[in-house]
Amino acid sequence: MKIFRFTFILLLISIILNGQTHLEKVKSFFPDSKELKKESIDWYRFSVPENWKKPDERKISLAVSVLKSKTKSQLEPVVFIQGGPGGNTIEGIRFWLSHPIRNTHDIILLDLRGTGFSQPQLCPDLGKKFFQILAKNQSDEQDIKDKVQVSLSCKQDMIDQGIDLGAYNSVSVAHDLHNLKNALKIPIWNVYGVSYGTFISQNYAKIYAQDVNTLTLDSSIPDISVYYTNNTQNYVSSLNKVFKSCKEDPNCQRQYPDLENIYYNTISELEANPITVNVDQSILPGGKFTYNVEDYKIAIQQGLYNKKLVEVLPLLIYQFKERNKESLSGLVQAFSGALSLNYGNYFCFTCNEVIPYNSLKDYDAISSRYTKLKGGLSFYRSDFNVCEEWNKNRSSIEPVISLKNNNPFKVLILSGSLDPITPDYFAQNTALNFANNVKIINGYTFGHALGYNESGAYSIRNFIEGKPNTAFITQNFDQKKIAFKTGIALNKGVVKTTGDINSKQWYYFIPLVISLLVILVVFIGTLVNVISQRGKSKLLVFLLLTTSGVIVFFLISLVIAISRVLHDNFYILAFGLPSEWSFIFVLYKIALALSIITFVASLMKVFRKNIPLYVMIFLAIGIFHFYFFGWL
Template sequence: MIIRVVLALALSAPPVMTPSQAAPGPCPVPMPARTSCGFLEVPERRDAPERKIRVGYAVRLSTAANRKPDPVVYMSGGPASASMQLTAFLSRMFPDRDVVTVEQRGSRYSQPALACPETAQAMLGRLRPRPAAPADGLAAAANRCRDRLREQGIDLRGYNTKEIAADVVALREKLGYAKWNLFGVSYSTRVMVDVAAADPEGVRSVVLDSYLPESVSWYDDFDRNLADAMARLGVREPFEVMVARLNRTPARVAVLDPLLGREFTARMSGDDVATILAEALQDAEVTAVAPALVSALARGNDELLRPLADAAGEGLASHEFGLYHAVQCQDEVPFNTFTTKSRLFTINGDKEVCDAWQLPKAKPVNATTKAPVYVLGGRYDPTTPLRTAEPAAKALPSARFDQFRTSHAVFLASDCARQKIAAFVADPAATFITPCSTSTLPSPFRAADLHVTAAPYAISRSPWLAAPFALFALASLAQLVTAALRGRALAAYGGLAGVAFAGLIAESVNTMASRNETALAVGLPGTTGLYTWLAVASAVLTAAALFHERRWPHIAAAIISGGFLVWWFTWLL
């Protein structure tokens, strides 16, 4: 999927700060102990400093006896992704250091938050069966959002990478740390390189996960990046087959609108599915099941589109799109040519919004740093691919590059990556990072690993749909116990087969979920078909017991087992 602390010091460092000196307040998300949250007041535009805004941050003080004086400061990507929710996760990565999580200006936990439900709703409307009229399209929605934000006194020109980087520098000065270690992922890698260039004396080391260099033409490259990721996953041909099929005959899929809280029937073309997959592949668990998912969609298993469509809706509700558009329209879109129309509606949509907003083009920073830098990349990442991240990393004077067999936001998926990041921060000058003692990643699923079906996802949304399975399991258990006590062998063996079936299915589903919960959106474990023969045997033995002795317990057991098999074969499988 990816990819969500505090002030202090050391005996030899400047005076020890306390949470009260960091203007603490209530935290907007659950936090570990010894965490304080606050706001950094900064100018909305530093070239016109009259209007002030507030940037949210959290600081978690380390309790380690060997606590180091230089903390780790982390910012999520996006643009417009929240950071604070990862405070506890990062504190476990760096137990001997304070951890500071800083929000981007205009994001969810800053003030003001630049939400833009108008464009989120218009983008979701791309999937509605009858596209909206031009007057209600994305450009019109973007203008309504822009006008509403302007009425609130917000100057969108103040929400760009240069100002966000300056906020990070100002936060170090406010908290009183002499030096700290920068940690960025995806979009915020660009921010952190700018911070390192602007504040060299305050930076001890830099971690860049899924590096997005300033020189990349991100929009112009994205279709190629997605195709390359599909090729590396071994499903380039099925992917193109799926896209072509659904472009000819779009699928109709029930989708929950997260903004309105009700379902509608989406019309999903192949290009729409490609767009959603491009976003979904940023999650390592999705990457692991992508070969099975794409192959199934190429064969026409359109019922698997429901979890993808729901994920797209949820994604549109997870960002403050006013901030996202402001950053992209100043720092990214103007540096792309758009000479070829993309198949991805998000790419075209961003261009449409920026054409409507007409924000000024940012001046390239061309930042670099002499601080030690550790850059991580994911082999299957379609967003910040190795093809662009690795050369940019090698262009930094004191950088080393590492790739992992995962996707975007490597540190969220790979314990090996987390070990290496921690080792680098512990000793940035070391010429060698110790290999990982352990390494667990969501391993890819082979065709035999999954029995493709949409039923588990439907059950996850409506658990009552699993009632036939629960009833069969309970009936089998009751049949086993009562028949065994009364010495009725056929009925007892029928109950035993049913209990064994239910137990093996539950155990295999639990094992797969612990390995990769997302896999349940694609199907059941590949052993399901084999175990199904136990359910069939249970029904046959139960029917045989009924033939020999027509008693109501046998009648009830036969009806339940027969009904269960009809449900199992016609709906679940």
């Protein structure tokens, strides 16, 4: 009888709460995307109470996208829960278009409250302000002071909008998810969380276990009280694995000797003499970024997140040692991507349910053990400072719920041994939260978020569908040797070209495309002329043929080289090209020399006879060199 009453009460509450939500189908969040128009995607706005304890009061609007399965499979959908906290979900929808999960499952993407296309947005420009603070050449103490100031300004702005800051937490998201599932008329679904999304997912699976068919936790958090406290220890542990692997790799050891000492010595050097680099003003209005000690440490820490970045980490450390401003300038744009979170959301979650349960005293005590590191990572420690001010005059903080779960569903936990924020031992501890059916996959050479790699994506699909992993996937995860990238020919031209491709609008390259078409026509025309004249053409024709031919060969070689590098490890392009492609740099120098010789010869010989033609030819060649002059 008691069970019946309890079930009846839950049903009654569910009916009442469902009456407080509204799901509305809307047009695409990307109205100009031709690519997405071809896909079978449903777009929704989901209205929910901002505070689930006050369901009749203020409502917020959540953005939802449902990518329909590529087959007519009736398998349970997969709902993805992003990390951060504060990460955008729907903005990255293109990642999911060809995801193996989508072959047989609908994929549901939700911009969690306060993120992405959901409304209200919580200080969407705060990350840019943090980036501008990091760019300055000032003390760590001043960085923290400035960060606290702009964060509190964000808080006040949200309060002025009537936003209930305490309602942005994992339990609220759990209610959002449960009601979204019901609104979409889905009986049960597969829950897939990554990074901080694993903490949210565990809260959801604890409160609404009946909603979950399978639970995938990628880079998991077992206990929120150790998330910050052990931060420095986790970073150094991951870094030591890279140092050890490089030392054991003959090529890495030869090209990047004594990597560990180089890393720590560079900390001391930057402490005395920071590095200021020029950057595109579209990235930073001031056009300059200064790398100090803390910027260096967080740049290397972020490098440990990604398997491909780890492979070039020794090279990156050496670029700081050698103060290579061209390479470090290119790094700034990637660095800015780490601050793309919705930081209003980030601090609501962090100050509501993370920092209050972590100990600054313990954090500092652990960090003090690593004397060569000169303290922990200010990027994370400063969150204690922000939340101390953020939570002032706050009457109470909601307790976090226990994540212990007598789960009726299967659980997959993925971890990377090089992950500096949710290390591999977190996976073992997370497994202890569940009573049944737990599987752990660890990738030794992987960092954070294994599911974003091909092997991880297929592993998750196989787990959900109860299939074994293939030998290839298993071998990929079991690989113990990091494939460090050595023999990289550094070139500032490659760095600039890569930066332009990433930062410039498409129309910036229109003159280059037109000039290349002209050069190609010149090459074909002069080649036909030489063949038809049977080698009796004038010297200038031969010069034009040779110049245009070298330029065409340069571009073909460059395209092939870049495509190969993109397939292997696109981060190499932030520094140069593999040494086997270094002949491309010589080709460009030859092209430039021939261009000058041909131009001078045309002025002396026949330029005046056909001014429009030669103006067009040399304008095209000049535009080409404008784009590639940095390759010298």
